[in-house]
Amino acid sequence: MASIEKLVRERILILDGAMGTMIQQYNLTEEDFRGDRFLRIPGQLKGNNDLLCLTRPDVVQDIHRKYLLAGADIIETNTFNSTRVSMADYHVQEYVREINLAAAGLARRMADEFTALTPGKPRFVAGSVGPTNKTCSMSPDVNNPAYRALTYDALAADYREQMEALLEGGVDALLVETIFDTLNAKAAVFAATQAMETTGIRVPLMLSVTVSDTVGRTLSGQTLEAFLASVQHADVFSIGLNCSFGARQLKPFLEQLARRAPYYISAYPNAGLPNSLGKYDQTPADMAHEIKEYIHEGLVNIIGGCCGTTDAYIAEYTALVEGVTPHVPAPKPENLWLSGLELLEVRPENNFVNVGERCNVAGSRKFLRLINEKKYDEALSIARQQVEDGAQVIDINMDDGLLDTRTEMITFLNLIASEPEIARVPVMIDSSKWDVIVAGLKCLQGKSIVNSISLKEGEEKFLEHARTIQQYGAAVVVMAFDEKGQADTFQRKIEVCERAYRLLTDKIGFNPHDIIFDPNVLAVATGMDEHNNYAVDFIKAAGWIRKNLPGAHVSGGVSNLSFSFRGHNYIREAMHAVFLYHAVREGMDMGIVNPATSVLYTDIPEDILERLEDVVLNRRPDAAERLIETAERLKAETDTAKASGNVRHAVQSQLSWRENATVEERLKYALTKGIGDYLEEDLAEALEQYAKAVDIIEGPLMAGMNHVGDLFGAGKMFLPQVVKTARTMKKAVAILQPVIESEKQEGSVSAGRVLLATVKGDVHDIGKNIVSVVMACNGYEIIDLGVMVPAETIVQRAMEEKVDMIGLSGLITPSLDEMVHVALELEKSGLDIPLLIGGATTSQLHTALRIAPVYHAPVIHLKDASQNAAVAAKLMNPESKEELSEELNEEYRRLREKNSERQVKTVSLEEAQKNRLNLF
Numbered sequence: 001m002a003s004i005e006k007l008v009r010e011r012i013l014i015l016d017g018a019m020g021t022m023i024q025q026y027n028l029t030e031e032d033f034r035g036d037r038f039l040r041i042p043g044q045l046k047g048n049n050d051l052l053c054l055t056r057p058d059v060v061q062d063i064h065r066k067y068l069l070a071g072a073d074i075i076e077t078n079t080f081n082s083t084r085v086s087m088a089d090y091h092v093q094e095y096v097r098e099i100n101l102a103a104a105g106l107a108r109r110m111a112d113e114f115t116a117l118t119p120g121k122p123r124f125v126a127g128s129v130g131p132t133n134k135t136c137s138m139s140p141d142v143n144n145p146a147y148r149a150l151t152y153d154a155l156a157a158d159y160r161e162q163m164e165a166l167l168e169g170g171v172d173a174l175l176v177e178t179i180f181d182t183l184n185a186k187a188a189v190f191a192a193t194q195a196m197e198t199t200g201i202r203v204p205l206m207l208s209v210t211v212s213d214t215v216g217r218t219l220s221g222q223t224l225e226a227f228l229a230s231v232q233h234a235d236v237f238s239i240g241l242n243c244s245f246g247a248r249q250l251k252p253f254l255e256q257l258a259r260r261a262p263y264y265i266s267a268y269p270n271a272g273l274p275n276s277l278g279k280y281d282q283t284p285a286d287m288a289h290e291i292k293e294y295i296h297e298g299l300v301n302i303i304g305g306c307c308g309t310t311d312a313y314i315a316e317y318t319a320l321v322e323g324v325t326p327h328v329p330a331p332k333p334e335n336l337w338l339s340g341l342e343l344l345e346v347r348p349e350n351n352f353v354n355v356g357e358r359c360n361v362a363g364s365r366k367f368l369r370l371i372n373e374k375k376y377d378e379a380l381s382i383a384r385q386q387v388e389d390g391a392q393v394i395d396i397n398m399d400d401g402l403l404d405t406r407t408e409m410i411t412f413l414n415l416i417a418s419e420p421e422i423a424r425v426p427v428m429i430d431s432s433k434w435d436v437i438v439a440g441l442k443c444l445q446g447k448s449i450v451n452s453i454s455l456k457e458g459e460e461k462f463l464e465h466a467r468t469i470q471q472y473g474a475a476v477v478v479m480a481f482d483e484k485g486q487a488d489t490f491q492r493k494i495e496v497c498e499r500a501y502r503l504l505t506d507k508i509g510f511n512p513h514d515i516i517f518d519p520n521v522l523a524v525a526t527g528m529d530e531h532n533n534y535a536v537d538f539i540k541a542a543g544w545i546r547k548n549l550p551g552a553h554v555s556g557g558v559s560n561l562s563f564s565f566r567g568h569n570y571i572r573e574a575m576h577a578v579f580l581y582h583a584v585r586e587g588m589d590m591g592i593v594n595p596a597t598s599v600l601y602t603d604i605p606e607d608i609l610e611r612l613e614d615v616v617l618n619r620r621p622d623a624a625e626r627l628i629e630t631a632e633r634l635k636a637e638t639d640t641a642k643a644s645g646n647v648r649h650a651v652q653s654q655l656s657w658r659e660n661a662t663v664e665e666r667l668k669y670a671l672t673k674g675i676g677d678y679l680e681e682d683l684a685e686a687l688e689q690y691a692k693a694v695d696i697i698e699g700p701l702m703a704g705m706n707h708v709g710d711l712f713g714a715g716k717m718f719l720p721q722v723v724k725t726a727r728t729m730k731k732a733v734a735i736l737q738p739v740i741e742s743e744k745q746e747g748s749v750s751a752g753r754v755l756l757a758t759v760k761g762d763v764h765d766i767g768k769n770i771v772s773v774v775m776a777c778n779g780y781e782i783i784d785l786g787v788m789v790p791a792e793t794i795v796q797r798a799m800e801e802k803v804d805m806i807g808l809s810g811l812i813t814p815s816l817d818e819m820v821h822v823a824l825e826l827e828k829s830g831l832d833i834p835l836l837i838g839g840a841t842t843s844q845l846h847t848a849l850r851i852a853p854v855y856h857a858p859v860i861h862l863k864d865a866s867q868n869a870a871v872a873a874k875l876m877n878p879e880s881k882e883e884l885s886e887e888l889n890e891e892y893r894r895l896r897e898k899n900s901e902r903q904v905k906t907v908s909l910e911e912a913q914k915n916r917l918n919l920f
Contacts, residue, residue: 015304016067080130104169127166145418152442159191180219182445204237226339233473240266247290264301271308280308288316338426356391389595397430454481475514493541512551521556523563525624546587555590671704674724694777751779757789764811848892
């Protein structure tokens with residue numbers, strides 16, 4: 001008999017429909033559920049469908065038979081709630097193993113019976129594993145967000161008991177379904193691995209998620225991409241969506257999953273949306289029409305039905321899947337994936353990922369005091385501020401001799417889960433205590449980082465810890481330590497890191513992208529000659545690791561470098577800026593830093609920069625003495641000013657950037673540094689010099705933003721500083737907004753209707769908001785859909801509002817793929833609306849290679865907001881629109897020819913038009 005793994009590559013497999021919906025048709029009574037066996041069980045048993053495997057096996061078997069007659073290739077066991085935690089509500093938790101064994105046996109016998117009748121069409125049994133009625137990621141007590149009604153360990157034990165029985169009963173796969181909390185799912189994955197090891201029976205592991213809102217997040221708040229990162233460590237056979245919505249409403253989320261998941265894709269939606277009475281009105285034929293899109297667009301490998309579906313619905317699928325090529329899984333990611341509620345993909349073009357350092361009791365006296373005093377709300381505000389300042393990962397460390405470290409780690413991580421602003425970023429669990437790290441891993445639904453493990457206790461302990469981290473699905477920081485001690489020289493650093501890398505990848509198959517080396521940032525300028533080359537050795541080691549250990553990343557605790565200059569905050573921050581500038585260029589792509597730092601590499605005066613680089617790059621033997629001299633001089637100047645009471649002079653020296661500078665220069669500096677204190681007065685002065693408020697936005701403010709972009713691209717500015725800049729720009733636009741509104745001509749005729757949206761998966765809107773202001777000032781009517789906007793919403797609103805053009809915005813790299821998807825959906829819908837493309841990651845080349853080929857209407861890339869109004873005016877004039885289209889087509893053709901080797905295969909315009917004809 002062909003295996004399920006073989007058949008899924010050859011044809012689309014049909015899964016059965018809803019068990020509960022079918023059971024309702026039998027009009028069973030309380031007596032049917034109780035039978036003779038459970039007469040004395042307290043409470044009501046009606047509704048405990050899984051118990052029917054023991055009391056009315058004939059009903060369950062009849063339902064399996066009906067689905068197999070309808071054409072199902074895979075039937076599910078009637079065990080959705082067959083765990084102790086769920087069955088405890090009915091007081092029958094002691095019968096869990098028996099229920100699962102009986103359910104597996106019933107399904108197995110029916111599947112084998114039908115396989116025997118038609119050996120060329122084998123039937124399979126999937127062991128149904130539901131999400132349970134409790135959640136590990138959220139508190140049921142609104143007054144105690146740190147409380148959990150269910151622990152990871154207890155849930156994993158319950159899942160393991162269920163799965164061992166299902167495996168012994170003969171299932172062909174385990175299907176963890178209707179996942180609403182990723183931490184529950186991670187416990188199920190962990191249990192599945194253990195159950196297979198215990199029984200010696202290995203079967204495919206299938207996962208199916210349910211989304212709870214129109215944005216496509218799980219009930220516990222994760223995006224689908226974040227979920228993929230969270231379960232990336234598991235040996236997953238298929239991943240998909242079930243329940244949630246009807247087929248049409250579920251489709252955009254299925255498309256998103258199919259584009260990114262390196263697994264086979266399953267889908268079994270509800271029979272439409274329920275009516276006001278909770279019933280499903282959609283007919284089998286109507287649902288089949290919507291499911292046809294899944295099949296013919298290559299989105300699925302396994303198709304079935306959930307709530308409201310019966311054998312009549314499943315019977316419609318056989319003809320639909322006949323001869324259709326199944327979905328081809330996406331390639332495995334070639335980057336580090338991390339997640340909180342959202343995905344963080346560490347790509348080469350990310351420049352540098354900063355890890356917020358202030359939630360560390362060993363590094364922050366204030367944070368330690370707050371934890372000691374149980375002032376968790378204030379402690380959370382520190383974490384929140386780190387994220388607001390641009391930390392992309394947040395480091396949590398509770399190692400202190402007077403704290404119950406394990407308890408405090410669990411409490412704080414549970415509290416973070418209730419704070420979406422913090423929980424959206426991944427967590428770095430930082431501890432020298434192994435039990436604390438493991439406890440932390442059991443609290444996080446996202447894919448976290450463990451900081452850290454090393455070879456200092458030998459290879460056996462190192463690999464034992466690495467295997468555990470692997471099981472819980474985290475990335476790992478590997479410190480450059482071994483049995484000999486800390487690696488301090490370049491040669492020792494690369495020797496230890498290479499050995500650790502080979503052990504991890506060759507011995508236990510650790511994903512190389514999940515390995516983050518910390519080659520030890522050590523203090524320089526200590527007065528000891530042997531320390532002088534520490535920074536150089538780190539920088540060289542970073543470059544060597546990135547070139548010779550494929551996939552691995554390089555991180556470090558940057559503040560260690562300047563330990564000798566405690567009390568000299570400016571020198572310390574400037575030294576960090578210099579170190580990062582050189583280390584990042586060489587290969588360091590992560591680091592524990594203070595995201596609120598304000599010193600930029602480009603701001604350091606030349607004389608101080610020279611002395612800093614002499615120290616960091618070890619360019620002269622007296623470098624340390626010269627820098628100490630500079631630090632003491634700067635400190636003495638500050639102290640003198642304070643001692644003499646000349647505070648005003650001290651403040652003025654800090655404001656030298658405002659002296660003898662034009663308003664344009666001041667605004668540019670304020671944006672670059674993220675200083676919003678003087679915007680009111682500077683913008684008031686600018687309004688006296690510029691004819692319109694919008695001219696200030698298009699002029700000095702955009703010039704400042706472009707300068708920030710140049711610094712970021714050159715590695716002289718990092719994301720937290722860019723975030724501060726964006727906030728400052730937003731504040732400037734808000735100050736100008738009332739003036740802009742007053743300048744609008746009352747009763748003026750609309751120049752056109754423009755729909756603006758930041759695409760799905762992206763929450764950045766500063767650029768879009770600037771475009772909105774500029775376009776509105778030029779007479780255009782703006783329909784702003786906000787951020788995280790799905791493609792189908794953009795298409796629908798564009799048709800409803802009869803817009804003249806659509807503007808898509810995105811800051812992060814995944815937004816590029818989403819823009820291609822929007823263009824495809826516009827084409828499939830038969831629209832002819834020009835598309836404007838903008839955002840930090842977008843480019844004319846990407847537009848030419850990926851977006852324009854799938855949409856026949858004009859697709860224009862715009863570098864900044866100032867271009868929008870002029871281009872829009874051309875698009876509103878039929879003659880100039882035609883001329884612009886011809887120019888674009890010629891330019892795009894030239895770019896495609898020049899970059900033919902860089903083109904990524906995508907759906908052609910002809911294919912998109914063909915799909916549209918096929919589907920509609």
